[in-house]
Amino acid sequence: MKEDFLHYLWKFKKFDALNLKTSNEEEITIINVGQYLELAGPDFFNAQITIGQQKWAGNVEIHLKSSDWYVHHHERDSAYENVILHVVWEHDAEIFRRNNSEIPVLELKQYVEKETIDNYQSLVSPKSWIFCEKQLVDIDEFTLKNWQERLFFERLERKSQPIFDLLERTNQDWESVLFCLLVKNFGLNTNGEIFLKIALSIPFSIIRKESFEIENLEALLFGTAGLLDSEKEDNYFKDLKFRYFYLLHKYQLEKNAIEPVQFFKHRPDNFPTIRLSQLANLYHSQQNLFSKINTLSSLKDIYEVFQVSASDYWLNHYHFDKESPKKKKLLSKSFIDLIIINTIIPLQFAYAKSQGKEISEDLISLLNEVAPEKNAIVDKFSFFGIKAKSAFETQSLLQLKNEYCNKSKCLECAVGIELLKKNN
Known part of the structure; x- marks a missing residue:
């Protein structure tokens, strides 16, 4: 009890x-x-x-x-x-x-009544994954859909807090906040926090000024990441290194010590060299990116904005000094979907909240068009009968598992309460 x-x-x-x-x-x-x-x-x-x-x-x-x-x-x-x-x-x-x-x-x-106690004991009996895993299929669609919407916005509220923290840190500069979020999320789970430190080490005003020269943007990102610290024979490497130290002197920047970016366990297309080059090309090709992204509601338009690739040098490289088979390194649709889920939707939500605007239906509508995420939690829910059809549903399921199931909050969960009602 x-x-x-x-x-x-x-x-x-x-x-x-x-x-x-x-x-x-x-x-x-x-x-x-x-x-x-x-x-x-x-x-x-x-x-x-x-x-x-x-x-x-x-x-x-x-x-x-x-x-x-x-x-x-x-x-x-x-x-x-x-x-x-x-x-x-x-x-x-x-x-x-x-x-x-x-x-x-x-x-x-x-x-x-004894039946009520028995039903509760049944709901919270020893679990293999979650307590109600064998009863999930008994939940009616109306209850589940309403609960998923609540879960989705709970997750957005959590994701919006770091955005408001960044806003304070960047003197209310939404363009700078977007830059930090994008850089972090381009680093994925392994390099995300390191990439965020890179973004915070470069004043966004400098990114704005240097965005017209792609080599300067790459020099800033690669140099801050410590990828230009060694000596190499590669001419492209030498050029970026020269530009980096010139920009340090030009803007009176200090070279901060940042832990090394990780290549280990990444597919080559997710190597930090490729992701940083794609970021540089994004900011080279798109001016006032926040203003543009904040008004986008069409999935097609978002995909078009993020149709960028790594620079020509990276057509046949993943590392400096090491040639590889030629391949254009475009952002994939699945990667752009992650950017929509983890950057664009939370940012649009936070900005609307700061302006006192209501865009909940627009966000749900947009994310319902995005393909469902693929991960162990989503797969497990599917195994037990809850099959997500969109990223809106997968985000809700992640919130459910992490904030309710893992914390045994069955009696604060609409699914748990509904199961108890059904059994009474």
């Missing part, structure tokens, strides 16, 4: 609410169970109940045992002075306020 189950029982009145009595045999009538805010302090705020002939308005605290009141030291906390009812599973001690007045106790276990 867990306390969150008691919260669920009280919130949805999943007990015999018509015949309640306190531990002192006074009749209880619930007028309003209160608001479940999950904040510090009592569990339910502004409840209204009648005990005996007296109507009360105040807060309700819930514990497994009455004595937990003292275990949690609520007797010392003024926030609990307005508790009008102590709801517990097992009553094992009388509880008093600081003025020595007794707090009425409702022992809930005698009012809950």
Whole structure:
């Protein structure tokens, strides 16, 4: 038995609410169970109940045992002075306020049907992946779709916080924020944080000024990444190195120590050399990129903006000084989809939020056109009967698994609550 189950029982009145009595045999009538805010302090705020002939308005605290009141030291906390009812599973001690007045106790276990307890135990029984994996297919589409939308925006809220942090760091320059996000996400999971440090080491005003010369952009990105630190015979390498130190002197920049970018375990097309060159070409070909991206709602238009490749040198190179078979290194559709999911959608959401605008339907519509992501979590949901048809659905499933399933928040999850309702 867990306390969150008691919260669920009280919130949805999943007990015999018509015949309640306190531990002192006074009749209880619930007028309003209160608001479940999950904040510090009592569990339910502004409840209204009648005990005996007296109507009360105040807060309700819930514990497994009455004595937990003292275990949690609520007797010392003024926030609990307005508790009008102590709801517990097992009553094992009388509880008093600081003025020595007794707090009425409702022992809930005698009012809950055995079937309800059995259903809860079934839902949270030992899992192989998630608790409800064998029951997922029983969830009706309406419930699932509504919950997916909520999950999607919860995930966007989380993703928007680093954006607002970057906004503070860049003096409210949205173009600079976009640059940082793009650079980070071009680095994928392995090089993402290193790439972000590279972006933050170069004032975006310099990127703006030097965007008309692709070699200068590459020199800045490669040099800051430490890829020009060695000595090589390659003429292209020598040219970039000369340009880099010239730009350091020109803009009075300090060469910051950044950990080495990683090539290991990457497919060649994801090598940092290729991704940094593609970034340079993107900013060489697109001016005022944020203003453009923020107004794009067509998937076709987004793909067109990101139709960039690495520079000609990289047609037959993945490393300096080492030739490879000739191949044009264009951004793939699947990579652009990742940029849409992890950069464009969160940025559009954050900007609209900062402007007080509502674009929720537009974001859902756009992401419903993007192919579903491929990863272990999405594959596992598919195995258990939840097959994602778009990136909107895969983003929702990732939020569900990471923030609810992994944290055993079944009773805060629409799927878990629906399963309990179905079983009752």
